[in-house]
Amino acid sequence: xxxxxxxxxxxxxxxxxxxxxxxxxxxxxxxxxxxxxxxxxxxxxxxxxxxxxxxxxxxxxxxx
Numbered sequence: 001x002x003x004x005x006x007x008x009x010x011x012x013x014x015x016x017x018x019x020x021x022x023x024x025x026x027x028x029x030x031x032x033x034x035x036x037x038x039x040x041x042x043x044x045x046x047x048x049x050x051x052x053x054x055x056x057x058x059x060x061x062x063x064x
Contacts, residue, residue: 001049006056018053021046 006014025046031037 001052003052003056006053011057011060014053014057018050018057021050021053025050 006017009017025043028037028043028046032040032043037043
């Protein structure tokens with residue numbers, strides 16, 4: 001997910017997407033633990049997407 005896509009979302013959409021990504025990360029971690037995860041690099045991508053969301057949410061919070 002690109003930062004420009006995230007910046008175009010409303011605050012409620014960003015919170016919902018962050019929650020969705022957190023659930024996905026949990027699922028990926030469980031699959032990784034049981035050796036069922038095909039692409040372990042997906043973990044890194046999801047973590048970075050969550051960090052990106054949190055950063056942009058914080059930026060918008062400071063701008064207010």
